[in-house]
Amino acid sequence: MDDQINSYNLKAVVMETGLKPVTLRAWERRYGLPEPKRTAGKHRLYSQRDIDMLKWLLARQREGISISQAVTIWRNMEADGQDPLVAASPVSGFAATATLPEAIGEQLAELRQAWVDACRAFDEGRIDQIMTQAFSRFPTEVVCLEILQKGLATIGLGWYEGNVTVQQEHFASAQALRRLEMLVAAQPPATRSERILVGCAPKDTHTFSSLMLTFLLRRFGWDVIYLGADVPTEQLAETIQVTEPDLVIFTAQQLFTAVSLLNISHILQEHGITFAFGGLVFVNMPTLVDHIPGYFLGATLVDAPRQVQRIFAQDLQPIEPLPLPQAYQMGAVEFDQRRARIEAAVWSELEASGLPTYFLSEINNYFGRDISAALKLGDIELLNSNLDWLLALLANHGWPQQWLTIYLQAYDKAAAAHLPTAEHPLRQWLRHMSTIEDNMDDAIYEGR
Numbered sequence: 001m002d003d004q005i006n007s008y009n010l011k012a013v014v015m016e017t018g019l020k021p022v023t024l025r026a027w028e029r030r031y032g033l034p035e036p037k038r039t040a041g042k043h044r045l046y047s048q049r050d051i052d053m054l055k056w057l058l059a060r061q062r063e064g065i066s067i068s069q070a071v072t073i074w075r076n077m078e079a080d081g082q083d084p085l086v087a088a089s090p091v092s093g094f095a096a097t098a099t100l101p102e103a104i105g106e107q108l109a110e111l112r113q114a115w116v117d118a119c120r121a122f123d124e125g126r127i128d129q130i131m132t133q134a135f136s137r138f139p140t141e142v143v144c145l146e147i148l149q150k151g152l153a154t155i156g157l158g159w160y161e162g163n164v165t166v167q168q169e170h171f172a173s174a175q176a177l178r179r180l181e182m183l184v185a186a187q188p189p190a191t192r193s194e195r196i197l198v199g200c201a202p203k204d205t206h207t208f209s210s211l212m213l214t215f216l217l218r219r220f221g222w223d224v225i226y227l228g229a230d231v232p233t234e235q236l237a238e239t240i241q242v243t244e245p246d247l248v249i250f251t252a253q254q255l256f257t258a259v260s261l262l263n264i265s266h267i268l269q270e271h272g273i274t275f276a277f278g279g280l281v282f283v284n285m286p287t288l289v290d291h292i293p294g295y296f297l298g299a300t301l302v303d304a305p306r307q308v309q310r311i312f313a314q315d316l317q318p319i320e321p322l323p324l325p326q327a328y329q330m331g332a333v334e335f336d337q338r339r340a341r342i343e344a345a346v347w348s349e350l351e352a353s354g355l356p357t358y359f360l361s362e363i364n365n366y367f368g369r370d371i372s373a374a375l376k377l378g379d380i381e382l383l384n385s386n387l388d389w390l391l392a393l394l395a396n397h398g399w400p401q402q403w404l405t406i407y408l409q410a411y412d413k414a415a416a417a418h419l420p421t422a423e424h425p426l427r428q429w430l431r432h433m434s435t436i437e438d439n440m441d442d443a444i445y446e447g448r
Contacts (some may be wrong), residue, residue, distance in 0.1 A: 177208060198213055290319060349413065
């Protein structure tokens with residue numbers, strides 16, 4: 001094969017790969033890769049496959065794998081009959097839980113559980129020991145995705161089920177974010193020309209996803225500016241003018257923060273800046289993706305760098321939502337204008353019912369902001385997923401599920417009194433939901 005012909009001297013390989021001669025010689029001595037031929041005068045001659053292999057090893061380094069680990073992966077893939085130059089990136093494949101070798105998955109699961117237990121015990125010293133052990137055994141991205149991200153998800157589920165306190169959840173989040181911030185700060189200068197801004201949607205304070213995305217994109221060589229939590233739309237235009245990004249990415253974790261991405265996408269469109277988005281809410285509500293103009297980065301963080309690469313290569317189609325129906329345009333305005341009166345009427349109706357005041361206060365705020373978001377997005381059915389969540393939360397904390405039925409019936413009565421249009425999307429949805437009593441939870445889960 002032509003790529004096996006040894007016709008490139010050392011100078012040509014240095015120019016092609018950017019590697020220094022001393023590095024090339026060191027890799028040959030330590031790892032036996034590459035394996036150049038020698039001329040009669042003892043000068044090295046490399047093949048095209050040698051050059052491609054060196055570029056492959058460099059790419060693995062940018063993905064966070066040490067050179068020794070990369071060489072091991074190369075040899076293991078060849079031993080399995082795979083051509084590493086043709087197969088998918090080992091990091092993206094390795095980091096995906098579905099493709100982890102069983103033994104590796106078990107080791108990571110043990111470390112993850114140990115990390116969760118240490119967080120619940122507020123044992124910072126033990127946490128540092130676990131992370132040191134993990135980073136010494138696995139690629140950086142794998143540790144972040146399999147231990148930190150999934151560990152936080154485990155703790156979040158524990159809170160949801162009533163087995164983890166708010167203090168434990170906050171402590172675990174702080175530990176994960178501190179580690180990520182250290183990793184982001186340690187990244188070398190960018191090797192790609194494109195600049196990317198990353199931030200959380202307005203009012204969204206969950207920063208793990210956006211910080212992890214910043215880390216992954218920097219590992220792939222992009223110039224990334226991280227804007228942090230709760231990035232307001234005010235002065236966003238000025239920030240764009242100063243930083244001159246090629247791409248802006250915002251993450252959202254809840255419905256009421258995702259709706260703000262509409263305004264952000266419009267601002268960026270006016271300035272000719274490409275917009276992309278992602279976050280947990282788009283995993284929990286897949287149909288929400290169709291309502292946000294821009295590029296969706298995928299359901300998992302490990303997919304995001306590949307999607308960004310496709311955006312820059314113009315190999316990905318942006319989402320172009322349908323125009324917002326007039327009933328929703330007017331309905332959103334009407335609801336925002338009358339929301340306070342509706343919630344006051346609900347409170348008055350239920351004040352003597354025995355429902356705790358803290359429950360009424362929390363659900364009024366939670367429900368009202370999501371109704372507003374669903375109307376502005378043009379899909380009132382988005383509320384169904386959140387009702388699923390509320391029902392399970394009530395059950396997990398030992399609260400009567402009938403509370404939600406009682407609340408929705410009161411809300412239906414208040415909406416009928418303060419929203420004059422009978423065809424208002426919210427009134428139609430409430431009319432249907434509030435008539436379900438005996439099988440309330442089944443109806444919500446089935447989306448009837």
